[in-house]
Amino acid sequence: MFNTLLVNPIFNLLVWLYNIFGNLGWAITALTVISKLVLLPLTLPSIKIARKQQELSPEIAKLKERYKDNKMELAKAQTAFLQEHGIYPALGCLPQIISFLVLIALYQSLNLVLKLTPESLAEFNRRLYVPSWYLSTDSLISTSFFYLNLTTKDPFYILPVVSAAFQFLLSKLMMPDSKKFSQQAQKTEGKTDDLAAAMQQQSLYMAPLMTLFLGFSLPSGLTLYWFLTTLLSLVQYRFFWGGWGGLSDWIESASKINLRKRLNFFNK
Template sequence: MNIFQVALIQPLTNGLILFYNLTFQNMGLAIIAFSLFLRFVLNPLTAPYMASMKKIKEVEPLVAKLKLKYKEDKKGLMTAQTELYKQRGINPSAGCLPYILQIVILIALFNVFTQVLSQNGDAISKLNSMLYAPLKFAENVTLNTRFLYMDVRLPDVFNVSGIPFPIPGPILILAGLLQFLSAKMMQPMVKKEEKIAKDTKGGADDMAVAMQSSMIYTFPAMTILFGIKFPSGLALYWLLFSVFQMYQQYKSSGWGGLAPFVKRLGLIQLKP
């Protein structure tokens, strides 16, 4: 085994199987429980990021003024903005590590589902090669990979006669929807930057704003498009990830871009 397998894939595989044994040998429940455990472990690491995002939101009006003041002096703007962040104790890069780690974990989980929990006849042998001694299965064991309507080893899709492409299933659609809602909660920051970008020459701000705005739609679309090919267990994990992401965003910045919609539902009262 290579270092990636030893450091990530093997521990994640053993963790998943441990929760499989603790959740009545149901792989779907194991994925849910294991996802909650991973979020609990990673949550302290995301605290610096959320604190930094909250501070950045608080100084947005000051940053907007700096962009107007230095709209023809990119170097001066960078220096002034860096100094402002330093004075307010803001580290824009804080919390990058846990989010990079989450992507690495997602890649590792993809390997777990595609390589270890395969449908091949030697699935248990491959799985046992990754498991620590106390968790190894007997060779004649069959894993319970059914959860609700799906097999977590297979994509969450439906094939309809007459339609040349697979239709995304409910879990996959919900994961993409929650990704979209989470991105919308961050949209006010994007909207405030758009006017400043238009007033700032050089195109740098316009590019940053365009990238932020496009992420609102590209991430959910990528979730669904990739999910059509990936095991539904990953879609289930990503769904739970999106729920926690929305919760953390709400704690940091409130409803954000979702506030008008939530108001129309009568769930909150917005201040004039």
């Protein structure tokens, strides 16, 4: 059922794109853009919920402090508080689950193409909807893309490192502005905000490290897909988040340095 509903359609779309572009790298790029556009209606509610929860974090921190000894009452109070502000966390989970299932299907579809061998050719052709797309042992898919062979690891590890860097920027963007977070922490008693800050700091580095590890382990075709997904997510969150989030302090510092350099230039 999963293969019929998700894997095979995505797999056929990838093969169709390859037939259009004649290059697997550009086909993966187009597939990534299409998948992000298709998932956008599911992604937007999650972004809005996360943004709203971030804005309400001072009040949520107060609830956590008030009910720190009673987790059941805390759960009830937090759910009621969020619903008062039009946030239903359960509804926000559904798009994430669907997006995750699509991600698995994309991974499996890419694997079918990247791991194509003469031995697996019959299974490859069996999944295709259009007979004219069938391949033979004399016409396997070309996997060259710039300096990469998309079926093997990046020989220079450029793609994994760049992917990890963009994943770090994405994780930082999704964090609250550090100045605002500090002001919120001062308004609440106890160590609830300190704990939240520590957890956010861990997640900031965990995702890039995982990206780096996977990039060193997976074929560069999958790493290319992950890099493009991260890059598009960064653009998507910046556009719909309505700010720079945790990157605000870096941008402010960079602006001050640039202004200082300009002033020094004119003072010469």
